[in-house]
Every structure is written in C-alpha cells, then in structure tokens.
Amino acid sequence: MFFEAQSWTQEKYCNHDPGCLAAWEHDERVVKFIGFDVGEEQRRDHAIVYDMQDRKYKKEYPMIDWGWGRDECIATIKKAGLPLPGKSSCFFCPAMKRNEIRTLYHQHRDLYDRAIAIENAAKPNLITVKGLGRDWSWQEFVEADKNQMAMCWMFPGNDMTSSHSRPEKAFNMCPLKTRLKTIVLSSFPLRCQTAQNFTSLG
Incomplete structure (x- = not known):
C-alpha cells in the first residue's frame, strides 16, 4: 500500500x-x-x-x-498527537513560490545549496529556460533579494531576514520612495530601523 x-x-x-x-x-x-x-x-x-x-x-x-x-x-x-505536515514538494520544485524560496534559503540552507547546485549544473545546457524558476534563476533571485536589502516589514518573519540589515538602501531603491516620504514615517511599524533614520534620506 x-x-x-x-x-x-x-x-x-x-x-x-x-x-x-x-x-x-x-x-x-x-x-x-x-x-x-x-x-x-x-x-x-x-x-x-x-x-x-x-x-x-x-x-x-x-x-x-x-x-x-x-x-x-x-x-x-x-x-493522534502528530505534528501537522507542511506543504509537500521537492526542495528544487520549479513551482515553488518566491517566499518559499526565501524560507528555504533561511531555514534549510543545505537544501537550498543543493537546489542551486542542480541549477548551476544545468546552466551550460539551457537555451530558453534560465533556471529552476523556468524563466528566472533561483540564485539570481536570492542574490537580487539580498542586494535589495528590503525594508523589514515587507516580508514575514520566516523570509530571508538577512535582507533586513540595511533598510536605508532599500528605501532609496524602492519605487515607492517618493510616495513613502510624504507619509508620516513614525507611523510605520518598523522593527529594525527608527523613523528618524529615514527622515534625512535624499
């Protein structure tokens, strides 16, 4: 059975x-x-x-x-006293969503590294497919996500927390920067940076 x-x-x-x-x-x-x-x-x-x-x-x-x-x-x-199972999928599943890839990176780095090894091994033979995301590469996505240094409230706690180390850079890169600067920044529920740090950004 x-x-x-x-x-x-x-x-x-x-x-x-x-x-x-x-x-x-x-x-x-x-x-x-x-x-x-x-x-x-x-x-x-x-x-x-x-x-x-x-x-x-x-x-x-x-x-x-x-x-x-x-x-x-x-x-x-x-x-039965058993733990509830999570979503069932392969660690290199091409259907995995971006937030799931962040979680894999943050919580299961060994599996993430194995997935990237698979992606890199396939790259020399790829023509139209760019990576595990089919039309985008997991590795390039994660690197871009880290470089973007997103503001800490943009992702839930199980996402890639390493991207929260420099929120001021994310603010300058954010397409909503102009709109956000017109809002009272002290109202943001920021955990990693105070509103005062953003008020001087040009």
Whole structure:
C-alpha cells in the first residue's frame, strides 16, 4: 500500500520491491491509496478511466470514501498527537513560490545549496529556460533579494531576514520612495530601523 507521490519515483521503488514483484507474478494488482480529500472528487472521476486500465495498480481514495476534507484530516492528525505536515514538494520544485524560496534559503540552507547546485549544473545546457524558476534563476533571485536589502516589514518573519540589515538602501531603491516620504514615517511599524533614520534620506 502506497500513498501517491511523484509517480516516477514510486514506480522505480515498486519495480524493485519484493512485495510488488510477487503480486504482479500472480497477476494481482498493488493497492495505492491516493490522498484526494472529499473536495476533490473531480480529480478521482477524471482518473477512474485510467485506473481501470491499469494492470499494475488498484487505486483507492479513502478520504473521499470517508467524507473527509482538510478539517477532518487536521483534526485526526492532532488527535493522534502528530505534528501537522507542511506543504509537500521537492526542495528544487520549479513551482515553488518566491517566499518559499526565501524560507528555504533561511531555514534549510543545505537544501537550498543543493537546489542551486542542480541549477548551476544545468546552466551550460539551457537555451530558453534560465533556471529552476523556468524563466528566472533561483540564485539570481536570492542574490537580487539580498542586494535589495528590503525594508523589514515587507516580508514575514520566516523570509530571508538577512535582507533586513540595511533598510536605508532599500528605501532609496524602492519605487515607492517618493510616495513613502510624504507619509508620516513614525507611523510605520518598523522593527529594525527608527523613523528618524529615514527622515534625512535624499
């Protein structure tokens, strides 16, 4: 029994698993439990035709059968005393959002470095794709983000806090500089720089 993940990695595992191989030798199908919740019936319905033609796997959708949505799943996990899982994705996922890349950089630098190593290894062969962001490079984004030195209230606490060391530079580079200077700066909820530091900026 397996949970749906990246199908190709799962297929590679199953092709070498003694239990799966034994089932296929006896013309049996291996059961896969798919984690679609009760709000995703259309995804199951779309897959049913393909599931019926699959000679290797039999798909089950337990959460849909139980009528479980996200709330029921969270309640069950908490009741079991288990930590709530975060978003599931590869650390080098091209669909990752910019704030998620910042968090990866700040909280999991080893994985970020591995992702950048993958991006750099691919660069000599890239033609239209620029990096892991497809039309933009993760590394160039992070470097630009650090150089921009954004004002500390622009990103949540789990973003790249190293970009908060020089907010006065970010203010001079900010396209809203002219508008911001017309506002009473002391009203900003700044944590890393006082309003007085900005009043002398030209």
